[in-house]
Amino acid sequence: MTDSVTDKLQLREQRNSQKRNEKKALIADSALQALHExxxxxxxxxxxxxxxxxxxxxxxxxxxxxxxxxxxCVKTYKSGFMASLEGALAGEQDRAAVVARLSGVLAFAIFNDGPTHRLWYDIRNQALFDPAFRETVNDIEQSLVQVMKNAWVLAGHSDSSFSPLVYSAVDGAFQYLVHQQALGVAKNQQAIAGELQWVLERIL
Incomplete structure (x- = not known):
């Protein structure tokens, strides 16, 4: 087989793979709408x-x-969420700035994407009983732990002093606020950011 034919076949395979991924992404959007409702x-x-x-x-x-x-669906959304957290922390070397930026991104996520985060907690609970979800949940959670470890170090702490329980404490506050929004005790984005900043100042 000539190089030209091989290149054409590879290009066709790449296009087909791209189309398939685009279709999967569209299906995932429809799935999230149904799951939210x-x-x-x-x-x-x-x-x-x-x-x-x-x-x-x-x-x-x-x-x-x-x-x-x-x-x-969950892995795709959480990947974007983690990227936004990492972007907020990029270049920050001051504890106050880390707390402010992180609380802002978390508040935005709660206020604008609360239903998707409720789905994440639903799936995380399902993983306790259904092994099919465990690998995905563990991968996502370990990535979130790493983001929080980065924030911990940027806030001025040593890498070796970090514990995953730091992530657990922040996640507990985040989950509580997500649920409060869903239960009708809704706050605006600025108020949510203020509550998260209060928590992060004490954890970081």
């Missing part, structure tokens, strides 16, 4: 297929089952 337990693949304008068979072409689809 119905919750994990009440959302079926048929619900998601209907929102995505696909047959159930076509949906199975892209995702083996509901677990695979949900894991993809």
């Amino acid at each position: 119905l919750g994990f337990a009440n959302t079926s693949l048929r619900d998601i297929a209907a929102r995505a304008g696909l047959s159930l068979g076509m949906l199975h072409y892209y995702f083996e089952d509901k677990t695979a689809l949900i894991a993809y």
